[in-house]
Amino acid sequence: xxxxxxxxxxxxxxxxxxxxxxxxxxxxxxxxxxxxxxxxxxxxxxxxxxxxxxxxxxxxxxxxxxxxxxxxxxxxxxxxxxxxxxxxxxxxxxxxxxxxxxxxxxxxxxxxxxxxxxxxxxxxxxxxxxxxxxxxxxxxxxxxxxxxxxxxxxxxxxxxxxxxxxxxxxxxxxxxxxxxxxxxxxxxxxxxxxxxxxxxxxxxxxxxxxxxxxxxxxxxxxxxxxxxxxxxxxxxxxxxxxxxxxxxxxxxxxxxxxxxxxxxxxxxxxxxxxxxxxxxxxxx
Amino acid sequence: xxxxxxxxxxxxxxxxxxxxxxxxxxxxxxxxxxxxxxxxxxxxxxxxxxxxxxxxxxxxxxxxxxxxxxxxxxxxxxxxxxxxxxxxxxxxxxxxxxxxxxxxxxxxxxxxxxxxxxxxxxxxxxxxxxxxxxxxxxxxxxxxxxxxxxxxxxxxxxxxxxxxxxxxxxxxxxxxxxxxxxxxxxxxxxxxxxxxxxxxxxxxxxxxxxxxxxxxxxxxxxxxxxx
Numbered sequence: 001x002x003x004x005x006x007x008x009x010x011x012x013x014x015x016x017x018x019x020x021x022x023x024x025x026x027x028x029x030x031x032x033x034x035x036x037x038x039x040x041x042x043x044x045x046x047x048x049x050x051x052x053x054x055x056x057x058x059x060x061x062x063x064x065x066x067x068x069x070x071x072x073x074x075x076x077x078x079x080x081x082x083x084x085x086x087x088x089x090x091x092x093x094x095x096x097x098x099x100x101x102x103x104x105x106x107x108x109x110x111x112x113x114x115x116x117x118x119x120x121x122x123x124x125x126x127x128x129x130x131x132x133x134x135x136x137x138x139x140x141x142x143x144x145x146x147x148x149x150x151x152x153x154x155x156x157x158x159x160x161x162x163x164x165x166x167x168x169x170x171x172x173x174x175x176x177x178x179x180x181x182x183x184x185x186x187x188x189x190x191x192x193x194x195x196x197x198x199x200x201x202x203x204x205x206x207x208x209x210x211x212x213x214x215x216x217x218x219x220x221x222x223x224x225x226x227x228x229x230x231x232x233x234x235x236x237x238x239x240x241x242x243x244x245x246x247x248x249x250x251x252x253x254x255x256x257x258x259x260x261x262x263x264x265x266x267x268x269x270x271x272x273x274x275x276x277x278x279x280x281x282x283x284x
Numbered sequence: 285x286x287x288x289x290x291x292x293x294x295x296x297x298x299x300x301x302x303x304x305x306x307x308x309x310x311x312x313x314x315x316x317x318x319x320x321x322x323x324x325x326x327x328x329x330x331x332x333x334x335x336x337x338x339x340x341x342x343x344x345x346x347x348x349x350x351x352x353x354x355x356x357x358x359x360x361x362x363x364x365x366x367x368x369x370x371x372x373x374x375x376x377x378x379x380x381x382x383x384x385x386x387x388x389x390x391x392x393x394x395x396x397x398x399x400x401x402x403x404x405x406x407x408x409x410x411x412x413x414x415x416x417x418x419x420x421x422x423x424x425x426x427x428x429x430x431x432x433x434x435x436x437x438x439x440x441x442x443x444x445x446x447x448x449x450x451x452x453x454x455x456x457x458x459x460x461x462x463x464x465x466x467x468x469x470x471x472x473x474x475x476x477x478x479x480x481x482x483x484x485x486x487x488x489x490x491x492x493x494x495x496x497x498x499x500x501x502x503x504x505x506x507x508x509x510x511x
Contacts, residue, residue, distance in 0.1 A: 276362055
């Protein structure tokens with residue numbers, strides 16, 4: 001009997017999600033090796049080794065205190081701003097040491113944008129919020145066009161195009177967060193880091209942000225920290241699970257990377273029992 | 285760390301209990317169906333046919349419980365596999381109930397026809413094997429026991445062998461017993477299918493235990509992992 005024409009690769013992707021081999025074929029944006037972070041001598045995160053790939057959404061999940069926010073801040077040197085913070089190990093960005101002596105943290109943050117838990121627009125007009133970065137960096141080209149593109153990419157343009165001079169603080173929480181994403185996009189970054197980007201938003205605004213991540217990963221690489229496991233399951237291609245190790249005398253807690261794999265694997269057949277206990281919500 | 289999601293864990297336990305309740309009903313139906321077949325008891329056959337409504341009722345309740353749990357709890361990993369395994373096993377048990385009903389209907393149609401003691405003995409044996417396989421399948425599921433689940437393959441071969449023996453014996457008996465023989469072949473096939481459904485539940489038990497689904501037996505290929 002003649003077999004019907006079927007696209008077996010397509011069937012595999014639909015049934016199991018984006019495969020690990022497919023993701024690992026993509027260019028490495030970050031290569032993290034033996035990373036450890038401490039604050040004032042107290043270890044916060046230890047022994048992290050993983051790669052982040054281009055045009056993927058990579059999620060970090062884990063209980064409070066597991067170091068996932070500490071970790072994401074290593075990608076744009078935000079920990080430099082915290083007195084007493086020390087980062088050891090290596091973080092390569094497109095093969096170059098992100099913590100090299102000649103690397104300017106401001107330049108890093110232009111290429112690696114960040115969106116925070118609470119929307120934090122400037123108390124300026126919608127237009128000026130998005131135009132701020134390109135103006136400071138004196139980016140070439142039409143500013144109006146740049147602002148419009150960033151707002152379109154952030155799926156906010158249609159809602160604000162007729163009131164660009166209005167204050168940004170008059171927008172809803174969900175709109176303010178998308179404005180912050182537009183502000184990050186306006187300087188043409190390579191990577192967008194999102195630290196709990198939807199945790200202060202209502203469910204509909206959350207869905208908008210999640211849809212947006214699916215759109216944005218075509219052009220950018222996205223790293224997201226989320227407390228919401230189902231959000232990671234919905235948006236991420238790769239998921240890293242971090243956990244907390246408590247010293248025997250209970251004095252110190254530090255974060256460790258337990259498992260890093262495709263989101264499909266983490267949420268169906270995780271390799272480590274600690275991951276299974278966490279994603280099933282059995283222990284927390 | 286504290287045990288979490290106690291209600292959800294309780295709901296998962298209740299789903300397994302529902303499946304047990306359904307299996308108990310199927311076992312009772314199978315025992316009665318075979319007893320009616322070999323003793324030509326049309327009255328008992330009627331009871332088996334009526335009893336199928338009870339099995340369907342538990343099947344439906346189990347299905348509704350799964351639907352509600354998926355909608356509300358979003359299970360993942362091992363919990364998700366358990367729910368999927370119960371979803372499949374629920375259907376297999378319901379089908380076994382239907383097969384018992386078919387045997388009961390055949391019994392009613394053949395109650396007045398001449399039969400054969402050798403074949404009646406084979407039916408009794410197949411019925412007992414079927415019951416054993418159902419018990420083992422459920423035990424493997426509850427115990428997340430791949431080895432026990434795999435043992436069903438051997439038991440299924442024995443039931444298949446009995447089925448083939450029934451066919452050979454009928455051919456030996458010749459055309460005098462044709463009407464009864466045709467019905468006997470269908471009844472035998474129903475008992476053989478009960479074994480197949482038990483193996484299918486065993487596959488679900490192995491999937492639950494290992495996270496990898498594979499068909500224990502495949503008519504066209506050697507056993508191998510799927511996907």
